[in-house]
Amino acid sequence: MKALHFGAGNIGRGFIGLLLSQSGYEVIFSDVNQALVTELQKRRAYTVTLANEAKDQLQVTGVTAIDGTKIDDVAAAVAEADLVTTAVGVNILKHIAAGIARGIEKRIESGGGPLHIIACENAIGGSTQLKEHVFGHLDEETKTKATKLVAFPDAAVDRIVPIQHNEDPLEVTVEPFYEWVVDESAMLEGYKPVAGVHYVSNLMPYIERKLFTVNTGHCAAAYLGSLRGYETIQQAMADETIVGEVKATLKETGAVLVAQYGFDQDAHDQYIEKIIGRFRNDQLTDEVTRVGRSPIRKLSPNDRLVKPALQAHEQGMRPVQLAKVMAAALHFVNADDPEAVELQQSIKDKGIGQTVSHYTSIPEGHPVYGLILESYEAVANQR
Numbered sequence: 045m046k047a048l049h050f051g052a053g054n055i056g057r058g059f060i061g062l063l064l065s066q067s068g069y070e071v072i073f074s075d076v077n078q079a080l081v082t083e084l085q086k087r088r089a090y091t092v093t094l095a096n097e098a099k100d101q102l103q104v105t106g107v108t109a110i111d112g113t114k115i116d117d118v119a120a121a122v123a124e125a126d127l128v129t130t131a132v133g134v135n136i137l138k139h140i141a142a143g144i145a146r147g148i149e150k151r152i153e154s155g156g157g158p159l160h161i162i163a164c165e166n167a168i169g170g171s172t173q174l175k176e177h178v179f180g181h182l183d184e185e186t187k188t189k190a191t192k193l194v195a196f197p198d199a200a201v202d203r204i205v206p207i208q209h210n211e212d213p214l215e216v217t218v219e220p221f222y223e224w225v226v227d228e229s230a231m232l233e234g235y236k237p238v239a240g241v242h243y244v245s246n247l248m249p250y251i252e253r254k255l256f257t258v259n260t261g262h263c264a265a266a267y268l269g270s271l272r273g274y275e276t277i278q279q280a281m282a283d284e285t286i287v288g289e290v291k292a293t294l295k296e297t298g299a300v301l302v303a304q305y306g307f308d309q310d311a312h313d314q315y316i317e318k319i320i321g322r323f324r325n326d327q328l329t330d331e332v333t334r335v336g337r338s339p340i341r342k343l344s345p346n347d348r349l350v351k352p353a354l355q356a357h358e359q360g361m362r363p364v365q366l367a368k369v370m371a372a373a374l375h376f377v378n379a380d381d382p383e384a385v386e387l388q389q390s391i392k393d394k395g396i397g398q399t400v401s402h403y404t405s406i407p408e409g410h411p412v413y414g415l416i417l418e419s420y421e422a423v424a425n426q427r
């Protein structure tokens with residue numbers, strides 16, 4: 045069985061590639077990083093180290109890679125694959141869509157079998173978004189055929205994998221915990237489950253619980269930590285003031301999630317505590333620049349800050365803490381992050397008010413807009 049995985053980066057090698065390999069797949073990575081591709085082709089194996097006391101190691105074998113810039117090679121791999129997955133970043137999905145579309149055309153021409161394409165990105169409806177990009181490259185007749193042959197089940201993935209600083213460029217250190225949840229209702233009949241994947245009939249509670257707890261809490265630690273001059277999540281989480289802020293933020297998203305999905309309050313509180321423990325894992329060094337990366341994406345309407353804040357407001361709450369984290373995100377400075385640069389430029393050129401309404405889509409005059417603006421001044425003085 046062959047799995048084609050787009051993105052041989054941290055999650056690609058440290059989580060998805062590992063699980064697929066353990067499930068008996070020959071994993072073919074597609075990446076645009078030539079050094080990674082060459083190394084994977086040469087060695088056909090890599091090591092995953094668990095960030096636990098024992099630093100347990102797992103060997104992933106039988107892997108290879110293709111050059112993701114060569115669209116014909118990508119299309120051929122899609123045509124032949126038994127499963128396709130991605131972990132490239134949600135904003136990159138549009139760039140891999142043409143190769144996938146051409147691969148689907150080839151697959152249909154050659155009478156190939158059914159195919160699942162699963163985007164493992166931090167986003168609500170990642171595979172659905174990928175499908176829209178892919179279908180944008182297909183004609184009507186092919187779309188009709190592809191609808192029957194190819195499924196794009198959405199997914200939620202959870203495992204903290206920091207930027208790697210290992211001597212071996214393929215080795216990847218990951219936290220021991222992982223969770224991969226896939227929307228079973230979108231799977232084609234007779235599918236072969238991947239070991240370690242949890243298939244559920246309704247994904248929404250799982251993806252929102254993950255994004256609005258793990259990722260909201262994580263970016264709270266990153267943005268508030270960055271304001272205080274911390275460089276890593278571990279440093280930030282050693283400061284009890286930041287821990288208190290993260291918990292207060294997750295109290296707000298927790299109230300939204302419990303009200304919306306009927307989660308048991310005690311079970312949800314335990315979920316939060318476990319996540320705080322994961323952020324504190326001192327076997328990992330996770331930079332605030334990685335966790336806070338792409339602040340425009342993180343401040344977008346359907347993501348980890350704005351969506352729960354608006355839901356909290358609709359449920360009659362005042363999301364002051366989420367507003368504070370958004371304000372801290374608007375202070376996030378990183379010259380190496382194009383989105384952070386764009387955001388700071390926008391604040392300079394257009395002012396904070398227009399920047400907030402433009403990137404969050406929260407209209408001027410909305411109570412949550414007011415809370416963000418109030419916090420923007422206040423957090424700057426808290427540095």
Ligand SMILES: NC(=O)c1ccc[n+]([C@@H]2O[C@H](COP(=O)([O-])OP(=O)(O)OC[C@H]3O[C@@H](n4cnc5c(N)ncnc54)[C@H](O)[C@@H]3O)[C@@H](O)[C@H]2O)c1
Binds near residue numbers: 052077132
């Ligand atoms: N790292 C984590 O802790 C974590 C956990 C859960 C989910 N995620 C999600 O997984 C995705 C990837 O994150 P990451 O941390 O592994 O990032 P990463 O930067 O380590 O990996 C992304 C990889 O995609 C490759 N890539 C870029 N453009 C490409 C293209 N056109 N074709 C093929 N490959 C391309 C890059 O070269 C890189 O190797 C993101 O959506 C992220 O939100 C990350």
Ligand SMILES: O=P(O)(O)OC[C@@H](O)[C@@H](O)[C@H](O)[C@H](O)CO
Binds near residue numbers: 203205258262337
């Ligand atoms: O990948 P992002 O930029 O959406 O978010 C940064 C981190 O919060 C994220 O990568 C987490 O480490 C991961 O989502 C844990 O499952």
